[in-house]
Amino acid sequence: MALNKRERLLVAVTATFIVLGGNYLLLSPLAKKWGDLRVKTGTAHHELDSIVATLQRAPGWQKEYDQLRQSVGEKSEKFQETSDVLKKLEEEGASSGILIKERRAMPAEDKGVYRELPVVCRFESTIESLVKFLYGLQTGSGFISVQELQVTGQPDNASILRCDIKIQVLAGKSAGGDS
Numbered sequence: 001m002a003l004n005k006r007e008r009l010l011v012a013v014t015a016t017f018i019v020l021g022g023n024y025l026l027l028s029p030l031a032k033k034w035g036d037l038r039v040k041t042g043t044a045h046h047e048l049d050s051i052v053a054t055l056q057r058a059p060g061w062q063k064e065y066d067q068l069r070q071s072v073g074e075k076s077e078k079f080q081e082t083s084d085v086l087k088k089l090e091e092e093g094a095s096s097g098i099l100i101k102e103r104r105a106m107p108a109e110d111k112g113v114y115r116e117l118p119v120v121c122r123f124e125s126t127i128e129s130l131v132k133f134l135y136g137l138q139t140g141s142g143f144i145s146v147q148e149l150q151v152t153g154q155p156d157n158a159s160i161l162r163c164d165i166k167i168q169v170l171a172g173k174s175a176g177g178d179s
Contacts, residue, residue, distance in 0.1 A: 096132035
C-alpha cells in the first residue's frame with residue numbers, strides 16, 4: 001500500500017509529535033531533578049568554601065584566644081571573700097570621689113565551679129564621679145557586674161545624686177572550700 005504525499009506528511013508530523021511529546025514527558029522530570037541537584041551542589045560547594053576559610057582562620061583565633069586568656073589572668077583581681085569586694089569598692093569610691101554612705105554584703109551563692117559575691121551599696125556623688133566610679137569598676141577589676149543601679153536626685157541639691165547599686169562579683173573557689 002502506497003501512501004500519498006498528504007498521508008506521508010501526516011505520518012511524519014504524527015511521529016514527530018509522538019517523539020517530541022515522549023521526550024518531553026521523559027526529560028522534563030529529569031531536567032527538574034538535574035536543576036535541583038545543581039542548586040544543592042552549588043550550596044554544598046559554598047558551604048565547603050566557608051568551612052575551609054574558617055579552618056584556615058583557626059590558628060589566628062587560637063592565638064588571639066590565648067592572648068586574651070593571659071590578659072584576663074593578668075588584669076583581673078582575684079576576689080576570694082566579700083571583704084575583698086568591699087575593699088575594692090572603697091578604693092574605687094575614694095579614687096572617683098564618691099561618698100559611700102552604706103555598704104552591705106549579701107550571702108555568697110555557690111554556682112559549682114565559681115561563687116557569686118553580691119554587694120549592695122548606697123552612696124552620693126556627682127554625675128562625673130558616678131561615671132568615673134562605674135568606669136573604674138568595669139575596667140580596673142576582675143569579674144564585677146553591675147546588676148542594678150538606681151539614681152535619684154536630691155531635692156535640696158540637684159547636682160548631688162543618691163545612688164543605690166547592686167554589684168555581683170564572680171570569685172573562684174578557694175582551695176580550702178567555701179567560706
